Amino acid sequence: MSKKIFSFFDSQFWAFVKKEFYHVFRDKKTLLLLFGMPVAQILIFGFALTNEIKNSKIVVCDYANDISSHEIINKIEASKYFEVEKSLLSHSEIESAFKTGKVKLAIVFPANFNDDLAHLNKAQIQIIADASDPNTANTLSTYAMGIIMDYQQQLMNGASVPMQITTDLRMIYNPELKGVYNFVPGVMALVLLLVCVLMTSVSIVREKELGTMEVLLVSPFNPVMVVIAKAVPYFILSLINLTVILLLSSFVMGMPINGSLALLYFSSSILICTALALGLLISNLTDSQETAMLLSLMGMLLPTVLFTGFMFPLENMPLPLQYISNLIPSKWYYIIVKSIMIKGLGIKAIWKELLILTGMTVFLLLVSIKKFKTRLE
Amino acid sequence: MRTLKILLKKEFRQILRNTTILRLIIAMPVIQLLILPMAADYEIKNINISVVDHDHSTYSQKLIDKIFASGYFQLNDYSNSFDESFQEFQHDNSDIIIEIPQNFEKDLLVESKSSLFLAANSINGVKASVGSAYLSSIIRNFNSEIQVDYIQTNNKPVSMQQIEVVNINWFNPYLNYTLFMVPGILVLLVTMVGAYMSALNIVKEKEIGTIEQINVTPVKKIYFLLGKLIPFWIIGILVFSLGLFGIARIVYHIVPVGSLLLLYSFLGIYLVVMLGIGLLISTYSETQQQAMSLAFFFMMIFILMGGLFTPIDSMPVWAQWIAHLNPVTYFIEVVRMVVLKGSNFMDIKFHFLIMFCMAIFFNVWSLLNYKKIS
Numbered sequence: 001m002s003k004k005i006f007s008f009f010d011s012q013f014w015a016f017v018k019k020e021f022y023h024v025f026r027d028k029k030t031l032l033l034l035f036g037m038p039v040a041q042i043l044i045f046g047f048a049l050t051n052e053i054k055n056s057k058i059v060v061c062d063y064a065n066d067i068s069s070h071e072i073i074n075k076i077e078a079s080k081y082f083e084v085e086k087s088l089l090s091h092s093e094i095e096s097a098f099k100t101g102k103v104k105l106a107i108v109f110p111a112n113f114n115d116d117l118a119h120l121n122k123a124q125i126q127i128i129a130d131a132s133d134p135n136t137a138n139t140l141s142t143y144a145m146g147i148i149m150d151y152q153q154q155l156m157n158g159a160s161v162p163m164q165i166t167t168d169l170r171m172i173y174n175p176e177l178k179g180v181y182n183f184v185p186g187v188m189a190l191v192l193l194l195v196c197v198l199m200t201s202v203s204i205v206r207e208k209e210l211g212t213m214e215v216l217l218v219s220p221f222n223p224v225m226v227v228i229a230k231a232v233p234y235f236i237l238s239l240i241n242l243t244v245i246l247l248l249s250s251f252v253m254g255m256p257i258n259g260s261l262a263l264l265y266f267s268s269s270i271l272i273c274t275a276l277a278l279g280l281l282i283s284n285l286t287d288s289q290e291t292a293m294l295l296s297l298m299g300m301l302l303p304t305v306l307f308t309g310f311m312f313p314l315e316n317m318p319l320p321l322q323y324i325s326n327l328i329p330s331k332w333y334y335i336i337v338k339s340i341m342i343k344g345l346g347i348k349a350i351w352k353e354l355l356i357l358t359g360m361t362v363f364l365l366l367v368s369i370k371k372f373k374t375r376l377e
Numbered sequence: 378m379r380t381l382k383i384l385l386k387k388e389f390r391q392i393l394r395n396t397t398i399l400r401l402i403i404a405m406p407v408i409q410l411l412i413l414p415m416a417a418d419y420e421i422k423n424i425n426i427s428v429v430d431h432d433h434s435t436y437s438q439k440l441i442d443k444i445f446a447s448g449y450f451q452l453n454d455y456s457n458s459f460d461e462s463f464q465e466f467q468h469d470n471s472d473i474i475i476e477i478p479q480n481f482e483k484d485l486l487v488e489s490k491s492s493l494f495l496a497a498n499s500i501n502g503v504k505a506s507v508g509s510a511y512l513s514s515i516i517r518n519f520n521s522e523i524q525v526d527y528i529q530t531n532n533k534p535v536s537m538q539q540i541e542v543v544n545i546n547w548f549n550p551y552l553n554y555t556l557f558m559v560p561g562i563l564v565l566l567v568t569m570v571g572a573y574m575s576a577l578n579i580v581k582e583k584e585i586g587t588i589e590q591i592n593v594t595p596v597k598k599i600y601f602l603l604g605k606l607i608p609f610w611i612i613g614i615l616v617f618s619l620g621l622f623g624i625a626r627i628v629y630h631i632v633p634v635g636s637l638l639l640l641y642s643f644l645g646i647y648l649v650v651m652l653g654i655g656l657l658i659s660t661y662s663e664t665q666q667q668a669m670s671l672a673f674f675f676m677m678i679f680i681l682m683g684g685l686f687t688p689i690d691s692m693p694v695w696a697q698w699i700a701h702l703n704p705v706t707y708f709i710e711v712v713r714m715v716v717l718k719g720s721n722f723m724d725i726k727f728h729f730l731i732m733f734c735m736a737i738f739f740n741v742w743s744l745l746n747y748k749k750i751s
Contacts (some may be wrong), residue, residue, distance in 0.1 A: 014729055027664070027666070027667070029662065029667045030664075030666055030667050030670055031665070032672065033670040033674060036668070036674075037670065037673075037674045040674070041674075041677060041678070042492065044678065044682070044696065044699065045681055047696065048682060048692045048696030048699070048700075049681060049687050050504070050687060050688075050691050050694075051501075051502065051503040051511035051687055052502055052503060052691050053690075053693060054690070054691045055602070055690045056688075056690055057690070076511055085533060086490070089440045093725050095547065096724075098548070098718060099545060099714065099718050099719070099721075099724050100720065101710060101720075101724075102713060117538050117540065118538075120726075121538050121539060122538075122539050122540075122541060123538075123539075123540055123541070124540075124541045124542075124543060125540060125541070125542050126425070126542075126543045126545070127542060127545065128542070128545045128547060129545070129546050129547065130544075130548060130718075130719040131547055131548055131549040131552055132530075132547075132548040132549050132551065132556070132557060132713055132714075132718055133557050133713075134546075134549055134552035134554050134556075134557055135418065135420065136556070136688060137546055137549075137552065138420070138552060139503075139507060140509070141544050141668060141688060142507065142510050142514070142543075143545075145514065145542050146510055146514065148540055149517055149539070149540075149691060152538065152539065152540050153517075154751075155538050156538070162489045162524060162527055162528070163485045163486070163489055163520070163523055163524050163527055164489065164490040164491075164494045164520065165485070165490070165491055165492065165493060165516060165518055165519070166490065166491075166493070167492065167493045167495055167507055167513055168492055168493070168494050168495065169393060169495045169496075169497065169513070170494070170495070170496045170497070171496075171497050171499035171501055171502075171505055171506075172466065172497065172499060173498060173500050174499040174500055174502060175499070176501070176503075177499055177502035177506060179502065179506065181500050181502070182500055182502060185409065190677075194673070194677075198556050198669065198670070198673060199666075199670075202665070202666050202669065203653065203666075206665075206666065212386075235453055237478045249504060260503065275693040276583060282423070286397075287397075289577075289581070289666070289669075290577050290578075290581060290664045290665065291397050291398055291401065293573070293577060293669045294401050294402065294403065294405075294577075295666065296407050297569070297573055297669065297672070297673055297676070298401065298402070298406075298566075298569050298570070298573065299401075299405055299672060301569070301676065301680070302409055302412070302413055302562070302566075302680070303409070303412075303671075305415055305680070305681070305686070306416045306417055306613055307416065311417070311502070311686050311687075312416060312417055312418055312686075313421075316418050316420065316421075317416050317418065317421060318415055320691070321412065321415055321416050321729075324412070325416075338469075338500055338680075339467075339672050342500055343467055343498065345467060349468065349507065349722070372564050373537060
């Protein structure tokens, strides 16, 4: 065994790996970026990104100015969703406030709100939303409506209304509804995948462009070995990156790692391999660094962000797009990371996703080796 | 001026000759603009529900029917124990569990109150909170229906005060999501074309060594850089127009409400900012790999912190600062304001001012940093 290991470190393959390491380490700027990027991004995005809508600026137009309207406005002000500005705006003034983008929602109490409620048992409130952003409009309206309905329930409690249903709501897995639970696994998937693809895709095509590839190809080494040796340093660097990301997310951002760390590393290695294989394929298909980069940057950034599933729920998408999302490796990795880190599940729950990632890797490698050979002839 | 003309001719020829890249920078934005807006849909629908009904009464059945009649929810499974449904939670098959207790109906009739248990899978906090808010409002409606029924059948004079809420949606009454997303995604695509192309192109000449040849000629560096940047400025405007008049209008039927002149003036300044950033990146890098890593780093921050996908108001204050230093934030706001709401110059004059300052800042910085070694 020890002899085998010794002969490995003596082999041509190892010599190539060493050469590639030198290449990577010599370029200090790229190296700095390679490590700095994931750290900065996990920190920024982990803390800053949230799908939750809060602190939205709204305007309350209280033409009634009576007890009931004041009580409702107090309740609205107390909610973390809204930042309330009180003023009396006409409808056209509301429109121009929307146009400057200063407020997102207007709640209008008509005059005689309390009188109507007390004497007619019925009063009206208008909620006007800037629906150019449908999501915010919808969510804010729902929240505002919920507050008003709560108030109404309060009124009814006094009147001893029969048959009251109360609901007891519990949030499972993420009781405080922290954004990090959703975004850290997502950004992990995004960063690991994109950084690996980017780096490998450039590294081979660069040799092609500079002409040094020809030198390697006429040498007696197996070309497949040459290519794999290129991927090894990036594989190791990515594992180090993963470690840094995990340390940050658990010590700085309070993400739990409820499942097995070994399983997490194992799954991450598979994702990294998928990314490296994809990078190899891109660099085999292109002739210049510029093309390779445009392909991997322009072509992959947005689709990966959208189809990983941490931004927009995949099950909402039209069916053809759901099929497309199946082709995005980070989608499967995102499911795996959530299952291991948050839910604490074992391999039984994620073997399918792991198998899919492995299948993708093998497929991409086979295609790129095939493409690589045809270039040789 | 003549030098600039000749340089421009050279650059255009170079760009037009490389058909692979030309096709990439035209086709990729178009394809992505066709596909991605349909994927970027936050609207919470298809919420999967597990029902655990311990009561099996008329009321519990009525409530369940009402929930699924609403159109927001899909039945995932119907089980007899909470634990069984929790398995569905673990596999992400189900988003909310509603547990109806034994004696739900009896408690309502006899003790006049009863309680329901809801559990939401909150790894995705929004889906959990919006989904359970929908569900709660359906339960509330159900509650007032049976109350009214009860009061009417029993002839009890109870006064019920009702607040009627009228919901009005302006600018986008049908809450059409693509209307909101298409302009934003178009901005991102134009941004990437501008920043990547300019960052890569100049550093490429550095890496290959051809920049030395230009440096030994008497061409002034300002002409050289203008010659590099103007073609990409034009390409950026072309890509934007293709997206706006081609895809957005024909496929998504989005017709800008506001002034096109206003939109294009802003685009013009914005592209100068982006090209300036690209240029700055290339002055700080020696190889295309470095330039690309830097460009990628900033682009990811620009894109994710631009307010397109997640709201800026909800970010912590320090992150809002980053968002306000991000040119993409302003252009996304402006495009949405002008295209959807018809905002005029006065509404966006601060955006113009900021963009103008950024244009000067980045371009002066990169000019100072660009070394023409002679």
